Amino acid sequence: MQNVDFAPGLGSRWLKKNEPDGDHVNGLGFYERYQEIGRTAKRKGPVTPEVDLWEWKQFADGCVARYDDNLAEYQGDLWIRRNIQLALDDEELRGMEGFAAFSEAVGRVDEVFKSLLRWICPAEIHPDSHGGI
DSSP states (O other), rough: OOOOOHHHHTTGGGGOOSGGGGBBTTTBBBHHHHHHHHTTTTSSSSOHHHHHHHHHHHHHHHHHHOOOOHHHHHHTTTTHHHHOOOOOEEEEHHHHHSSHHHHHHHHHHHHHHHHOOOOOOOOTGGGGTTTOO
């Protein structure tokens, strides 16, 4: 996996385990809380924001390039976005430094994925024309 800066301008500060005390909520930094959310969801393997963003970006880019698997695999491959959503919905994580950069980075990848959906599904049937995805 290549190291990609998904949060330009913030650098990797939001990923470090040893944040200053001001960056903690209830004793957990952004990175630790993200991992805790993943463990609660019974995730296996690496549970980090950078790995999840990388996986989501790879999936979105793969879809743009031409997804070549079946519908069941496609639905299964969306697991990473569901896991990211757990983090985005977490009230504790939302209050931490780094959440805005993480959320913006996810949003940029989401836009790539949505642009493909807009191409596949014309506006008259695209979910955005009915109030959102």
